[in-house]
Amino acid sequence: MLLEHLHRLNTARDARLATVTITPLDTGEAALFLEGEAYGSSVAPAIESALRTGKSGIVEIGGQAAFVNVYLPPPRIVVIGAVHISQALAVMADIAGFDLSIIDPRSAFATPERFRQAKLLAEWPEDALQHTPLDAYTALVAVTHDPKIDDFPLAKALEAGCFYVGALGSRKTHARRVERLTKLGVDENSIARIHAPIGLDIRASNPAEIAVSILADIIQALRTRDVAAGRGPAE
Structure with missing residues (x-):
């Protein structure tokens, strides 16, 4: 995980904000999204599903496999x-x-x-x-x-x-x-x-x-x- 992402994850955790990372399996280059920030429509279904269910896993985005990891504050x-x-x-x-x-x-x-x-x-x-x-x-x-x-x-x-x-x-x-x-x-x-x-x-x-x-x-x-x-x- 990139140090920048780790810092943002820790900051979000302290503020009780949800975060989602999406990592295409072919490149391994992760993108991080904070709940409430703008995100494109291609990743929207994966992000919204993760935020609702709290479940991480492999999904298909734009015809490519990606791993979605979600970090939710404890409800x-x-x-x-x-x-x-x-x-x-x-x-x-x-x-x-x-x-x-x-x-x-x-x-x-x-x-x-x-x-x-x-x-x-x-x-x-x-x-x-x-x-x-x-x-x-x-x-x-x-x-x-x-x-x-x-x-x-x-x-x-x-x-x-x-x-x-x-x-x-x-x-x-x-x-x-x-x-x-x-x-x-x-x-x-x-x-x-x-x-x-x-x-x-x-x-x-x-x-x-x-x-x-x-x-x-x-x-x-x-x-x-x-x-x-x-x-x-x-x-």
Whole structure:
């Protein structure tokens, strides 16, 4: 690997940005692409597939075989609320390969005894998110039902471009949430990104089933997210 590529890969890793290298097998001359940078249409399908799936392998580009290597930041989940759903979600997220943090200022709920698989932050989100910044490879899950706790991180998640933003509550509850977020200055298009009611509609009826629906929704959002924003002019 070229030293220049290694430097760019390390810089991207520190910034939690995805990168893709494409190496034609006949020449061995690698090209490196950072997510969000412009790239030509001939390599677009290979880059976009790698960014969505996280899988490396040999593909055909322009009639030639090439090895595509993808480097994705570890996806993570930040849960607002140390509730029963969060307990189940923490176990499932660990199995699925997600780092998971739980933020809840209510110390009676946010106890190590209840959450052994997750990083626990018994702080207000306004404080916790200063040292747990959100980004495009983070899913934000708000499940406290308390606007004083949920609304701020929801607005921050939309601002940060989190790949998934979900909030627990009925449609009536969400309608009131939309009013509050609008007053906070969040625009209509951003608010429309919130998955509410949260999770896939699998008729979940208990906390563990709701956690399954949330995790499935998160995985679907990760694997179907828009990764074509950096596509450049045709080559």
